[in-house]
Amino acid sequence: MSAATWTSFIKSIASYNGDLSSLTAPPFILSSSSLTEFSQYWSEHVDLLLEPNFITEEDANKKKEPIELLRMLAVVKWFISTLKSQYCSRNETLGSEKKPLNPFLGEIFVGKWIDSSNDQKLGETILLSEQVSHHPPITAYAVENKKNNTILEGYNGIRASMSTTALNVKQFGHALLEFRNLNENYLITLPPLHIEGILAFNPYVELEQKSFIQSSAGYYAIIEYSGKGYFSGKKNSFKCRIFSNFENSKKKENALYTISGQWSEKSTIAKGHSTPSSSKDEIFFDASIEKPQQLTVKPIDEQHPLESQKAWLEVANAIKVGDYDLIHNAKSKLENNQRELRKKEEENNSKWNRRWFDEVDYKIDENLNNENDIFINLSKMANLSIKNVPSGVEADSSKNKEVELMSHWRFVPENFDNEKEIKI
């Protein structure tokens, strides 16, 4: 990590034009993994993801709470458990945040979480991740557990801008968690983030502002993020308040539960709206104890050419060697191949078929007014915009002005059921 190359890199980002792939980051800051692999971070605690399926009326009687509220608490715990994987795993494994490879259109990343327990109550869970758009980059994903009829689906795109010392990132998209045996669904929005420590050669993600979780049973959670130097002082801090519905969330005194702490370490929970104490109150989640479950991915020689680790193998090896020319040549080969494909599609007036996801266009009335559309229903309950604005923007926010309705990506389970080429 020579200071000279890093300093010239910092100068290059000073003239940053908004397109991350335009940045010629030095080899040591490049990750050999592509963004399609990040979808796995949504489900490295499969037991927490599926927990609502196993909560009983008896549990509800014992806790003297409605069963839907216990399920909301379980979903909030699962969501908090995803954050360390999403935003810290590169620091843990690679020493710092790195710049991921920019996926090509149609790139896929698949794997499974095997249930190694005796009772097999979880069963197998599969991950499908597909780059459904290259301009702008959008990754769609689905985590499917057939045994418990549970699907997590969503998509993610980002818009980045540089401030003097940090890279500011707005996330676009959302996640939908569907418990089909319970006929209960959840909408999860994505918080803004910024990359700190770039000047100190040690970039890491800090979450900021808010994200929201809306249950079809009505319950609504607000999660507020803060970091080192904010009011809480500790990095990766959050405070979550759970309300019986969006309306009641206007007054914090209406909170049914309050959870606070660090999403990358320990958090505690207390009834009502007061902030729980880290020593006296009940532990909610402890990221240092509950280890993430690694996804099982086929060996590269058994992967299809569209699968990320196979497609990027030559680039990944060049990055590991740290030879900039080798990286550049290997990347150019892949990018030229992609340009050829786009040109052929242009000539044949065809376009790349998305494999497992559908682009639902909400500018079309019948889609917008389809009362079975869980994304529309949950967005309405949480007063969330469905326009082309960052995730979590309220429907009546001025940020919606002059912004049009947009399409959102939805998982098509039967497309995967009919999949012939890709093996998990």
Ligand SMILES: CCC(=O)OC[C@H](C)CC[C@H]1O[C@H]2C[C@H]3[C@@H]4CC=C5C[C@@H](O)CC[C@]5(C)[C@H]4CC[C@]3(C)[C@H]2[C@@H]1C
């Ligand atoms: C300043 C430009 C540059 O190349 O600096 C290199 C630095 C490592 C910082 C830039 C990169 O930091 C990476 C962090 C990435 C996000 C991490 C986690 C998630 C959550 C996941 O669910 C969706 C994707 C997302 C938001 C990643 C998006 C891409 C980020 C910001 C990388 C930056 C290019």
